[in-house]
Amino acid sequence: EVQLVESGGGLVQPGRSLRLSCAASGFTFEDFAMHWVRQAPGKGLEWVSGINWNSGSIDYADSVKGRFTISRDNAKNSLYLQMNSLRAEDTALYYCTKATGRYHHYGMDVWGQGTTVTVSS
Amino acid sequence: QSVLTQPPSVSAAPGQKVTISCSGSSSNIENNYVSWYQQLPGTAPKLLIDDNNKRPSGIPDRFSGSKSGTSATLGITGLQTGDEADYYCGTWDSSLSAVVFGGGTKLTVL
Numbered sequence: 001e002v003q004l005v006e007s008g009g010g011l012v013q014p015g016r017s018l019r020l021s022c023a024a025s026g027f028t029f030e031d032f033a034m035h036w037v038r039q040a041p042g043k044g045l046e047w048v049s050g051i052n053w054n055s056g057s058i059d060y061a062d063s064v065k066g067r068f069t070i071s072r073d074n075a076k077n078s079l080y081l082q083m084n085s086l087r088a089e090d091t092a093l094y095y096c097t098k099a100t101g102r103y104h105h106y107g108m109d110v111w112g113q114g115t116t117v118t119v120s121s
Numbered sequence: 122q123s124v125l126t127q128p129p130s131v132s133a134a135p136g137q138k139v140t141i142s143c144s145g146s147s148s149n150i151e152n153n154y155v156s157w158y159q160q161l162p163g164t165a166p167k168l169l170i171d172d173n174n175k176r177p178s179g180i181p182d183r184f185s186g187s188k189s190g191t192s193a194t195l196g197i198t199g200l201q202t203g204d205e206a207d208y209y210c211g212t213w214d215s216s217l218s219a220v221v222f223g224g225g226t227k228l229t230v231l
């Protein structure tokens with residue numbers, strides 16, 4: 001069964017850091033690009049970042065550029081999101097998603113259940 | 122303000138057909154593949170349509186996608202109450218070097 005399981009969310013104070021992880025199983029992880037997508041409470045989907053199959057190409061939404069870092073470990077079938085200088089507006093459910101191809105301009109055919117990040121003092 | 126524009130809501134009766142539009146520009150929809158996602162209440166989004174008009178395995182043929190120029194359309198026929206959900210279009214934006222989503226459309230099956 002193809003599966004993505006996120007972890008690492010929680011309550012954090014503004015300005016602090018958090019690292020999200022995503023464990024992938026059921027497919028050849030190294031053959032596919034991956035994304036992080038977030039959804040604030042009651043709001044729509046917002047793409048956060050994408051990384052291609054071999055980490056050779058990485059992109060970020062303007063709202064997180066310079067604060068968030070996406071990475072992957074193909075040997076561990078894992079995707080990560082290092083989030084620094086967190087702000088209240090980063091509060092959201094963060095989804096790990098699998099692209100349909102090697103590059104992150106493709107659609108997303110597998111979504112995890114998400115991990116909740118709450119930024120509040 | 123989303124880069125892609127969708128109507129906030131649409132509604133139709135069971136058994137009827139509905140279309141959801143997604144409007145963009147030459148830097149996104151016109152020159153890249155469009156995907157459509159369904160988000161049922163309280164669940165993670167699910168891919169409905171990929172590459173403008175391709176249905177992943179397991180998606181009924183009641184769902185269809187099309188694209189023309191800077192706009193894309195999701196069609197749903199034979200509406201069921203279980204289709205009530207939020208629907209999002211998404212694509213790559215070559216100018217932004219980013220994935221962009223529409224603001225989402227809430228489908229109500231009356």
